[in-house]
Amino acid sequence: MRAVVTRVQSAHVTIDGEEISRIGRGLLVLLGVHRDDTEQEAEKIADKICGLRIFEDEAGKMNVNPADASAELLIVSQFTLFADCRSRRPGFSLAARPETAIPLYEKVIALCRARGFTVGTGRFAADMQVVSQNDGPVTILLDTKEL
Secondary structure, eight states: OEEEEEEEEEEEEEETTEEEEEESSEEEEEEEOBTTOOHHHHHHHHHHHHHOOOEEOTTSOEEEOTTTTTOEEEEEEOGGGGOBOSSSSOBOTTBOOHHHHHHHHHHHHHHHHHTTOOEEEOOTTSOEEEEEEEEEEEEEEEEGGGO
16 A cells, blocks of 8 residues: 655545535545555554654654644545556556455545544545645655555
8 A cells, every 4th residue: 555644734625516524633645555455554554644753742843643643634545646657648557446445445544543533535436626735744655565
């Protein structure tokens, strides 16, 4: 799995002009599922997202995890994170098919909720507009093959 994790002041998702999810201060997570991913990768990336110490402490150091920062999460599926860009037109054969990706995407959401987080979501395979007010900006790339 791959995730682009951005610290935000706020973020929301709209579909066809209707807002379907909104968070305040927290993390916007764009989540991509690889065709070979399993529940093990879902557990690994959820653990990393929930434990990232990227919020500032009293001294201004990034030393506070999302739970201690009372952060919310907005997790949006993003198959394009596995784009093969060797040619000018990206290919997506490395991205998981929906029958694999949806349960793993939902597993990550469930794992984060089980840790007590408020988790907003996008809608899998929908044409979404994602708006965020980045904080910092702080953006972290995660790949379970490197964790």
